[in-house]
């Protein structure tokens with residue numbers, strides 16, 4: 015599609031998508047904070063102050079997969095997941111502009 019034939023929304027969406035495709039990290043997955051006890055008898059987790067661990071899950075070809083994320087990578091992984099959502103949102107906007115196009119000409 016030539017840029018001049020695109021709607022404003024499509025042009026904007028494609029521009030915003032560019033950094034994600036060229037260099038920004040993104041990952042599809044659901045981050046879940048799991049609470050657990052470690053088993054040490056005198057640990058604070060035995061008194062209800064449980065340890066937390068971030069787990070990233072996804073389903074690929076019908077198979078579930080999960081990864082434990084180290085504490086120092088939690089923030090980074092959450093950002094990658096947020097980036098993935100941005101990519102999805104932008105792609106949906108571009109797709110919608112073609113839905114509109116087909117509806118108009120139909």
Ligand SMILES: [Zn+2]
Pocket residue numbers: 051052053054057058059060065
């Ligand atoms: Zn503990």
